[in-house]
Amino acid sequence: MWFLLIFSFFGALIFGLFCIARLSRGITRSNSCLIGKTAIITGANSGLGYQTTLNLAARGCRIIMADVADMEKSKQNVIKFTNNTNILTKKLDLSSLQSVREFAADIIKTEERLDILINNAGIVGSLENRTKDDLHPAMQINYFGHFLLTHLLIDLLKKSAPSRIIFTSSLLAFVNNLSLDNFNFDCSTSQMNKISREWLIYGNNKLAVIIASDIFAQKLKGTEVTSNCIHPGLVKTPIFTRTHTVMENCLHEMFFTCCNFFFAKDAWEGSQTLVHVAVSKKLQRETGKYFVDCKPFVKPRLAYDQQFCQEIWKASEKYVRLEEHEKL
Numbered sequence: 001m002w003f004l005l006i007f008s009f010f011g012a013l014i015f016g017l018f019c020i021a022r023l024s025r026g027i028t029r030s031n032s033c034l035i036g037k038t039a040i041i042t043g044a045n046s047g048l049g050y051q052t053t054l055n056l057a058a059r060g061c062r063i064i065m066a067d068v069a070d071m072e073k074s075k076q077n078v079i080k081f082t083n084n085t086n087i088l089t090k091k092l093d094l095s096s097l098q099s100v101r102e103f104a105a106d107i108i109k110t111e112e113r114l115d116i117l118i119n120n121a122g123i124v125g126s127l128e129n130r131t132k133d134d135l136h137p138a139m140q141i142n143y144f145g146h147f148l149l150t151h152l153l154i155d156l157l158k159k160s161a162p163s164r165i166i167f168t169s170s171l172l173a174f175v176n177n178l179s180l181d182n183f184n185f186d187c188s189t190s191q192m193n194k195i196s197r198e199w200l201i202y203g204n205n206k207l208a209v210i211i212a213s214d215i216f217a218q219k220l221k222g223t224e225v226t227s228n229c230i231h232p233g234l235v236k237t238p239i240f241t242r243t244h245t246v247m248e249n250c251l252h253e254m255f256f257t258c259c260n261f262f263f264a265k266d267a268w269e270g271s272q273t274l275v276h277v278a279v280s281k282k283l284q285r286e287t288g289k290y291f292v293d294c295k296p297f298v299k300p301r302l303a304y305d306q307q308f309c310q311e312i313w314k315a316s317e318k319y320v321r322l323e324e325h326e327k328l
């Protein structure tokens with residue numbers, strides 16, 4: 001009897017959550033044409049970045065697909081599905097400050113304009129503890145690399161204004177312990193269990209992304225360059241299974257498989273908020289916002305602490321070794 005009651009309760013709960021997850025999926029209604037515009041999308045080879053590339057390419061946008069892997073197959077697919085041949089691929093390894101600088105220098109030399117910068121690439125968990133730049137790999141790919149890239153491309157964005165910067169964050173930014181002391185997490189001294197640590201680092205770098213997006217928005221006021229960030233939802237992409245550091249036991253894997261099965265969006269649905277913030281005419285002047293399901297959403301508490309945010313910004317400038325003249 002008790003077993004039946006508990007079983008029905010959890011069944012109803014999962015069904016309720018399933019319905020909420022299905023009904024609350026934001027879809028962009030914007031039909032904006034992007035002929036004559038240029039967009040850079042990082043992490044364009046897979047998941048949300050690839051779907052966003054498809055969507056913007058179908059609107060006639062010139063796309064620079066930026067990724068660490070060989071993108072030829074993805075590029076050919078985008079051309080095949082959209083008939084847009086104005087698609088370029090350029091190698092960008094966000095785990096290397098030098099690669100980010102080389103990529104930006106190449107863009108500035110070869111491109112006349114940049115209307116949309118989508119800082120989307122990301123990882124969860126990493127096998128290494130440090131990159132060549134002595135940064136934590138997930139912090140560098142998800143946050144520091146994009147922080148530097150945006151600085152280096154800011155003049156081109158200003159020249160092409162009205163233009164937009166969009167950062168992909170995550171709702172997991174609400175689960176963080178970000179401080180100046182653990183900003184560039186030192187794994188070798190951490191007593192924390194590896195899986196919890198990787199998730200916390202993910203939450204921390206996604207919070208840093210929200211903070212940077214907000215400060216870019218403040219510093220760019222009056223330039224017609226907007227800066228916003230988004231959470232795409234839980235989306236069925238390879239990100240959580242790519243590095244097995246966050247799926248070390250089968251309970252974890254079962255939990256994720258169930259969540260994916262019942263609640264996750266597909267990559268097309270997941271890309272809708274990114275596309276919406278990148279193209280919607282209604283959002284032309286919106287800046288400093290955090291969007292979930294195509295609507296503004298509250299940010300984690302620390303993102304409203306101006307003093308803390310300024311300290312994080314200053315520390316980021318040091319970590320990515322910005323020259324004085326490159327600072328905003």
Ligand SMILES: NC(=O)c1ccc[n+]([C@@H]2O[C@H](COP(=O)([O-])OP(=O)(O)OC[C@H]3O[C@@H](n4cnc5c(N)ncnc54)[C@H](OP(=O)(O)O)[C@@H]3O)[C@@H](O)[C@H]2O)c1
Nearest residue numbers: 043046047048068069093094095121122170234235237239
């Ligand atoms: N999926 C979700 O449920 C979810 C939820 C919240 C937020 N997000 C965020 O959404 C963004 C996109 O993730 P996704 O789900 O689409 O995952 P994904 O399919 O794994 O895509 C991530 C992309 O980032 C690229 N990348 C990885 N390391 C890189 C590096 N060093 N330099 C340049 N590019 C690199 C990957 O390149 P290769 O594949 O070519 O190696 C891949 O194209 C991430 O920022 C993620 O944190 C995802």
